[in-house]
Amino acid sequence: MMGADQSRSVRSVWTAIATVASVQLAVLGYIVFDRVRLLSAGREIVLDVVPVDPRSLFRGDYVILSYDISRISSALLEGKLAKGAPLFVTIAQDAADKWNVVRVAAELVVSAMPEAGTAPAAKQVVMKARSDAWRSAATGDRTEPIFARYGIESYFVPEGQGLELEQLVGEKKIKAVVAVGRDGTAALKGLMVDGKLVYREPLI
Amino acid sequence: MWGYQGRIERDLDRWRDAGWLTPEGDARIRAELALRRPRYGLSGALAVLGAVLLGFAAMSFVAANWQEMSKLARFMLLFASIIAAYGAAGALFVRGLTSFAHAALLLGVALFGASIMLIAQMYHMDGNPPDVVLVWAGGALLTGAALGSNPALSAAMLLTCLWTGWEVALTSEVHWLFLPVWAAVTAAMAWREWSAGLLLAGGAISVWIVALGYLLSDGHAHQLVTLLGLTILAAGAVLVQRPLHLPLQPPVIVGFGMAIAFAGSLALQFVEVVSTGRLIVLSALTLAALLAAIYWGFRTGMRNVLWLGYTGFSIEVLALYFKTIGTLMGSSLFFLVTGLLVILLAAVAFRLHERQEAAGGGLS
Numbered sequence: 001m002m003g004a005d006q007s008r009s010v011r012s013v014w015t016a017i018a019t020v021a022s023v024q025l026a027v028l029g030y031i032v033f034d035r036v037r038l039l040s041a042g043r044e045i046v047l048d049v050v051p052v053d054p055r056s057l058f059r060g061d062y063v064i065l066s067y068d069i070s071r072i073s074s075a076l077l078e079g080k081l082a083k084g085a086p087l088f089v090t091i092a093q094d095a096a097d098k099w100n101v102v103r104v105a106a107e108l109v110v111s112a113m114p115e116a117g118t119a120p121a122a123k124q125v126v127m128k129a130r131s132d133a134w135r136s137a138a139t140g141d142r143t144e145p146i147f148a149r150y151g152i153e154s155y156f157v158p159e160g161q162g163l164e165l166e167q168l169v170g171e172k173k174i175k176a177v178v179a180v181g182r183d184g185t186a187a188l189k190g191l192m193v194d195g196k197l198v199y200r201e202p203l204i
Numbered sequence: 205m206w207g208y209q210g211r212i213e214r215d216l217d218r219w220r221d222a223g224w225l226t227p228e229g230d231a232r233i234r235a236e237l238a239l240r241r242p243r244y245g246l247s248g249a250l251a252v253l254g255a256v257l258l259g260f261a262a263m264s265f266v267a268a269n270w271q272e273m274s275k276l277a278r279f280m281l282l283f284a285s286i287i288a289a290y291g292a293a294g295a296l297f298v299r300g301l302t303s304f305a306h307a308a309l310l311l312g313v314a315l316f317g318a319s320i321m322l323i324a325q326m327y328h329m330d331g332n333p334p335d336v337v338l339v340w341a342g343g344a345l346l347t348g349a350a351l352g353s354n355p356a357l358s359a360a361m362l363l364t365c366l367w368t369g370w371e372v373a374l375t376s377e378v379h380w381l382f383l384p385v386w387a388a389v390t391a392a393m394a395w396r397e398w399s400a401g402l403l404l405a406g407g408a409i410s411v412w413i414v415a416l417g418y419l420l421s422d423g424h425a426h427q428l429v430t431l432l433g434l435t436i437l438a439a440g441a442v443l444v445q446r447p448l449h450l451p452l453q454p455p456v457i458v459g460f461g462m463a464i465a466f467a468g469s470l471a472l473q474f475v476e477v478v479s480t481g482r483l484i485v486l487s488a489l490t491l492a493a494l495l496a497a498i499y500w501g502f503r504t505g506m507r508n509v510l511w512l513g514y515t516g517f518s519i520e521v522l523a524l525y526f527k528t529i530g531t532l533m534g535s536s537l538f539f540l541v542t543g544l545l546v547i548l549l550a551a552v553a554f555r556l557h558e559r560q561e562a563a564g565g566g567l568s
Binding site for chain 1: 351375
């Protein structure tokens with residue numbers, strides 16, 4: 001005896017189920033879309049790195065990548081920083097094609113924004129970073145260096161291969177291929193050893 | 205709840221045997237008790253635990269970063285599993301197998317989390333890890349609120365706590381954003397009148413408040429914690445007097461207030477550096493408050509207040525013993541004086557009790 005009430009409640013259960021599932025799938029889809037867009041349209045730069053190997057709580061083995069541009073002199077910091085606010089780090093390429101930090105600020109400098117397909121002549125890129133620099137900025141202390149995190153510090157490798165990768169790069173010099181978006185967000189595209197691309201991630 | 209069921213059933217047997225209860229009254233009371241039994245039996249509980257295990261299987265699968273399957277294939281597999289879990293939940297609801305349906309919903313929530321982790325791994329995303337947990341908590345809250353799922357709501361609460369704990373561990377700052385998210389999950393629990401969930405919510409906010417003492421004013425805000433605890437306690441005490449229908453029993457609110465105030469007071473006495481005089485004043489006040497709570501628990505029959513009072517008393521006395529008041533002789537003197545005072549109180553209580561008995565009062 002399936003009355004009108006019952007069929008309505010059955011319908012509402014399915015409506016709720018469909019809503020929940022589609023919202024969650026849409027969230028996942030959006031995260032993927034956002035990344036793919038950044039990786040394909042972002043400005044590509046190559047950074048020098050120093051890796052070490054730990055293991056992520058949730059996501060398996062990974063190699064921690066630390067960059068030359070991760071440690072910044074506080075003297076380069078311009079203006080004040082709000083608590084917990086992101087940092088915008090302007091980096092410039094020198095004659096040896098190495099990227100160095102030239103400016104750190106609390107706002108994005110539009111003129112130095114990376115553009116998709118920009119000619120390498122534009123030798124500056126702004127990268128968004130997180131750091132606890134606002135603590136020293138608040139006290140006016142400009143002696144401690146700033147440790148900036150760009151969100152490209154973890155490179156995930158198949159279980160057990162983290163050490164292998166680390167050994168591989170132990171003697172040789174490793175570089176990271178990074179895509180930087182219009183808002184300064186960075187994403188890892190792959191790793192280079194001795195100028196050769198050893199890992200390149202497919203978009204999906 | 206189970207303890208209460210067992211106790212009342214034993215009492216019913218006794219009352220019926222004594223002839224105080226008619227067989228009809230006995231049957232009616234037992235019928236009402238049967239209605240109050242938890243709706244999820246053993247099978248439902250096992251199904252939920254099974255879903256938790258499957259969720260961990262999915263997370264470990266992601267963590268293994270298995271290369272035999274392409275990223276895209278792994279991603280599609282998780283996508284399909286989410287659809288399958290929610291689809292199964294719908295089918296089980298329609299068939300009236302609600303406890304299994306809730307287990308399937310919980311699995312859907314777990315797979316949603318595993319998928320976020322997989323995406324983070326696929327793209328080597330290393331932003332702010334707690335953000336991932338917040339998105340996951342949001343998904344769990346959506347499932348819990350839209351489908352009236354208690355297991356999903358408890359997952360949302362636990363994930364909210366994980367999110368805040370992680371943020372605090374990274375920044376050593378008070379995580380204020382905990383409050384709106386906690387309030388949203390708690391509101392969903394209160395709307396469903398789910399008292400066990402509200403206990404979890406109460407525990408979560410209590411820990412958050414106690415942590416304020418260690419995070420605000422360079423870690424010296426325990427007075428504020430004690431004050432907040434006493435305020436919650438007072439609010440609960442006011443509610444105890446009112447015959448309001450609340451999803452969370454007022455004595456439980458009183459209990460949380462007591463626990464918070466006591467945690468703050470313990471930190472004031474034993475975490476902070478205090479002079480002997482201040483320690484004596486603070487500990488005397490704490491002991492007096494705990495004795496008052498024990499008395500109040502006895503008077504009103506609020507068992508949780510009574511037991512929290514006993515537990516607090518034991519912790520306080522042990523902590524004082526280890527801390528030492530000035531010298532060991534000082535401690536000895538303190539315990540002697542307080543011991544004599546408490547025995548004096550016992551004698552007063554006994555007299556009062558006798559007088560009430562004589563006057564025909566029924567307080568015990």
